[in-house]
Amino acid sequence: MSPHRPTVRVFPAPSGLTSPRWPRAGAEDGVALQWTSTLSVGDEAIDAQHRELFVRVDRLHDAMLRRERAEALRLLAFLRDYAVDHFEAEERLMAETGYPEAAHHAREHEAFRAALRGLQDHFEERGLTAALVLDLERRVVGWLREHVYHSDVALGRWTRRERAPAPAGPG
Ligand SMILES: [Fe+2]
Numbered sequence: 001m002s003p004h005r006p007t008v009r010v011f012p013a014p015s016g017l018t019s020p021r022w023p024r025a026g027a028e029d030g031v032a033l034q035w036t037s038t039l040s041v042g043d044e045a046i047d048a049q050h051r052e053l054f055v056r057v058d059r060l061h062d063a064m065l066r067r068e069r070a071e072a073l074r075l076l077a078f079l080r081d082y083a084v085d086h087f088e089a090e091e092r093l094m095a096e097t098g099y100p101e102a103a104h105h106a107r108e109h110e111a112f113r114a115a116l117r118g119l120q121d122h123f124e125e126r127g128l129t130a131a132l133v134l135d136l137e138r139r140v141v142g143w144l145r146e147h148v149y150h151s152d153v154a155l156g157r158w159t160r161r162e163r164a165p166a167p168a169g170p171g
């Protein structure tokens, strides 16, 4: 796979996990998430940030599965900073366009920041455990998929409508 392909693979939770690695689920039972133009929010900067988030979360997942502790910590720190900047950009867009769901959307952002903080704390206290990888899959990969597919795409529909030229009135 090209390292630039913006894909987040979602893996089913392994049962009775005894090894830090388990077979990669692949496409047969994992749910592939790929950034496509249908996920565009109508703002080039935000779309680029989503692609970057997908790529980095995917790399973090790989680094954890490969037990690359330093790389995983580096990516986690990057993602925490990047998420702050990204969410601020979306929250500015919501404020500029008077988005009615802004408060709910911002609470979802806070949940993601809390999930990343929780992962980093877990990592620093207990190391790279299987539970940490499961948490990443459920709380970070799962969140990203749901939030971009639903909340960010809804925001995109709104901003496109708000930015569209007003129809000419009668007369
Ligand atoms: Fe968002």
Ligand SMILES: [Fe+2]
Residues within 6 Å of the ligand: 050, 086, 090, 148, 152
């Ligand atoms: Fe977003």
